[in-house]
Amino acid sequence: MNTYFRILRFGRPYGRYAVPYFICIILHTVFNTMTFAMLIPIIQTMFDANSMMEAVTAMPPFEISTEYAKAVMNYGLYRVAGAGYTIKDMLFMLAILTVVIVFLSNLFRYFAQRTLENLRIHTLQQIRDTMFDRVARLQVGYFSNERKGDIISKITSDVQVVQFCITSTFQIFFKEPFLLIGYFVLLIGISFHLTLFTLAVLPVIALCIGYIVKKLRRSATEGQEAFGEMVSLLDESLGAIKTVKGYNATDYIERKFRRLDGRYSDIMRAIARRQQLASPMSEFLGIASLSFILVYGGNMILNGELTAAAFIAYLGAFSQVTRPARAIADAFGNINQGIAAGERILGMMDTAPAITDRPDAKSLDEFAEGIEFRNVSFSYEDKQVLSGISFTIPKGQTVALVGPSGGGKSTISDLIPRFYDPDSGAILVDGTDLRDYRVESVRAHMGIVAQETVLFNDTIEENIRMGNDTATPEEVAEAAKVANAYDFIMETEHGFQTNIGDRGMKLSGGQRQRLSIARAVLRNPDILILDEATSALDTESERLVQESLSSLLKGRTSLVIAHRLSTIQHADKIIVIEAGRIAEQGTHAELMALGGIYRKLIEMQQLAE
CATH class of the missing domain: 3.40.50.300 (P-loop containing nucleotide triphosphate hydrolases)
Incomplete structure (x- = not known):
C-alpha cells in the first residue's frame, strides 16, 4: 500500500481536479438515474393512461417516490396547458423531458472526462519530469551497472502504466460508486423488497472479480521487466548497427529480439486474458442474477405488489448496475498494474546519488593555485x-x-x-x-x-x-x-x-x-x-x-x-x-x-x- 500512496502524490494538487470532477460526477449521476426513472411514466402513459392522468392544481410536497414524480408532471402540464391537457400532451412533455435529461447527463459526463484527462496529462508530466531529474543527477557509476534501455523503459512505458493508477483511483472513489448509489436509490424507490433480494446476489460477483484481479499484479511486474530488456536490446542494436552488419550478426540479433519479444508477448497475453475475463464474468453473473430477479419480480407483479412499468424500469436500472461494477473491476486491474510499474519507478527514484554535496559545502568561486x-x-x-x-x-x-x-x-x-x-x-x-x-x-x-x-x-x-x-x-x-x-x-x-x-x-x-x-x-x-x-x-x-x-x-x-x-x-x-x-x-x-x-x-x- 505504501507504493500505492506514493504514486498518488504525483497527482497533486488534487483540489484542482477533484472538486470539479466530483461536482460533474454528482450531476451526471443524478441525470443518468433520472433517465431510467423516465421509463415508468412513459410506459404507464402508453399502456395505462388513466393511472397517469390526474388533476393536480398545487405543487405537491417533496418526497422520493414515483407518485411524487407523477404529481409534479401533472402539475407542470396543468400550469402549461390548463385543465384540458390530453395524453398526447403528456407524451410530448415526457419526450422533451427525456431529451433534456439525457443531454445534461452526457454534458456533465463530458466535463468529468475532460477533467480526468487533464489530471492524466498532469500526472504524466509530473512523473516524467521527476524521473528525468532524478536520473540526470545520479552518479556516473550508476549507469555502468544499469541497462540504458531498461532506464528508458521505466521513464516511458512504466510511467504510462502508473498514470492510470491515479485516474483509476478517481473512478473507484468518485464516479463508479456514485453511479451505483444513484442506481440503488432508484431501485429502492421502486421496490425495497426486490432490492434486498438483489443485494444478496452482488457479493458473489465481487468475489469472482476480486479473484481475477488479484492475479494481475505479479504478471504486470514481469511484463514491465521483459519490456525493459527488449528496449535495451533495441537501443544497443540500433546504436551499433554498423558493427552488427559488419559481423553479419543480423540474424543473431533478430533471434535474440524475437525471443525477448515472444516472452513479453506471452506475459501480455496472460495479463489480457485475466483482464478480459473480468468484464464477461461480471456481465454473465449480472445476467444470471437478472434471471433470478425476473422470477422474483414476476411473482410480485402477479401478487399485485409491483406494477409492470415499475418492474421494467427496475430491470433497466439493474442492468446498468453491472457497468460500474465492471468498471471498478477494470480499474482495480489498472491499479495493480500501476503498482507493479510504480515499484520499478520508485526503486529508481529511491536510489540515492553517491556523489552529493556536504551540508557545509562551499562554492569554488575562483580557481587560483x-x-x-x-x-x-x-x-x-x-x-x-x-x-x-x-x-x-x-x-x-x-x-x-x-x-x-x-x-x-x-x-x-x-x-x-x-x-x-x-x-x-x-x-x-x-x-x-x-x-x-x-x-x-x-x-x-x-x-x-x-x-x-x-x-x-x-x-x-x-x-x-x-x-x-x-x-x-x-x-x-x-x-x-x-x-x-x-x-x-x-x-x-x-x-x-x-x-x-x-x-x-x-x-x-x-x-x-x-x-x-x-x-x-x-x-x-x-x-x-x-x-x-x-x-x-x-x-x-x-x-x-x-x-x-x-x-x-x-x-x-x-x-x-x-x-x-x-x-x-x-x-x-x-x-x-x-x-x-x-x-x-x-x-x-x-x-x-x-x-x-x-x-x-x-x-x-x-x-x-
Whole structure:
C-alpha cells in the first residue's frame, strides 16, 4: 500500500481536479438515474393512461417516490396547458423531458472526462519530469551497472502504466460508486423488497472479480521487466548497427529480439486474458442474477405488489448496475498494474546519488593555485584500480598521463570532476578537499574533451552552445574558428543551423571532435581535461584537431591523457601510470634519459610508425 500512496502524490494538487470532477460526477449521476426513472411514466402513459392522468392544481410536497414524480408532471402540464391537457400532451412533455435529461447527463459526463484527462496529462508530466531529474543527477557509476534501455523503459512505458493508477483511483472513489448509489436509490424507490433480494446476489460477483484481479499484479511486474530488456536490446542494436552488419550478426540479433519479444508477448497475453475475463464474468453473473430477479419480480407483479412499468424500469436500472461494477473491476486491474510499474519507478527514484554535496559545502568561486592528488586510491566494486596516487598540477601547467591501457589513466581524469569519489586519500583544489566544494561550482571551472565525442541530434550551434547556453551567435562562431571547425561548418547545408543527426553521424570523426573542442572553447574553462582526444582520428584530422587543442591549452591548467606520445612531449610534466600506480614522472627529456617505461613506449610507437 505504501507504493500505492506514493504514486498518488504525483497527482497533486488534487483540489484542482477533484472538486470539479466530483461536482460533474454528482450531476451526471443524478441525470443518468433520472433517465431510467423516465421509463415508468412513459410506459404507464402508453399502456395505462388513466393511472397517469390526474388533476393536480398545487405543487405537491417533496418526497422520493414515483407518485411524487407523477404529481409534479401533472402539475407542470396543468400550469402549461390548463385543465384540458390530453395524453398526447403528456407524451410530448415526457419526450422533451427525456431529451433534456439525457443531454445534461452526457454534458456533465463530458466535463468529468475532460477533467480526468487533464489530471492524466498532469500526472504524466509530473512523473516524467521527476524521473528525468532524478536520473540526470545520479552518479556516473550508476549507469555502468544499469541497462540504458531498461532506464528508458521505466521513464516511458512504466510511467504510462502508473498514470492510470491515479485516474483509476478517481473512478473507484468518485464516479463508479456514485453511479451505483444513484442506481440503488432508484431501485429502492421502486421496490425495497426486490432490492434486498438483489443485494444478496452482488457479493458473489465481487468475489469472482476480486479473484481475477488479484492475479494481475505479479504478471504486470514481469511484463514491465521483459519490456525493459527488449528496449535495451533495441537501443544497443540500433546504436551499433554498423558493427552488427559488419559481423553479419543480423540474424543473431533478430533471434535474440524475437525471443525477448515472444516472452513479453506471452506475459501480455496472460495479463489480457485475466483482464478480459473480468468484464464477461461480471456481465454473465449480472445476467444470471437478472434471471433470478425476473422470477422474483414476476411473482410480485402477479401478487399485485409491483406494477409492470415499475418492474421494467427496475430491470433497466439493474442492468446498468453491472457497468460500474465492471468498471471498478477494470480499474482495480489498472491499479495493480500501476503498482507493479510504480515499484520499478520508485526503486529508481529511491536510489540515492553517491556523489552529493556536504551540508557545509562551499562554492569554488575562483580557481587560483592548482590541483593535488594526495595518496589517492580507488576501486570499482572489488577491483582495485588506483593505489597511492600522488601528484600536483600547478595552475597554468599541463600534466600528461601515459601508460599501458587499463592502468587507471581515465579513472584519474574522472575523479577531478567528481564523477567518482576516491576510496581513500584526497584530491585538493586550491588546498581544499574537492568534497568540501559544491559539485556544480567545481564543474563550472572545467571543460572535458573525451575520445568518444558525445553530440546530440540537434543543430551545430546548439551542440556547441551546450558549453555555454547564454553565448551569442558571434561567440559560438568565434569558438568554432579557434577549434578549426568554422570552415567545414560553413560548407554544410545550413551552416550553424545544420542538424547533425543522431550522435552527430552526419559528420566525420574529426569534425565531431572539433565541435567538441569548440564546445570547450566556448566554456572558457580554467581546468581542461583531454582524454585521448585524438586517438581515433586519421593523420589529417589529428593534425587539425591537434592545432585546435594547442590553442585551447594555452594558459590553462590541463590534464592530458595521450595515446600518441608525440602529442604530449611539450607537457610541463609527464606521468607514467602502470597497474594503478605512478611508475615514472618528469619532463620528456628527463624520462627519455631515465630509459624506463616511457622510453620503451616511445620506441615502440616509432617502430610501429
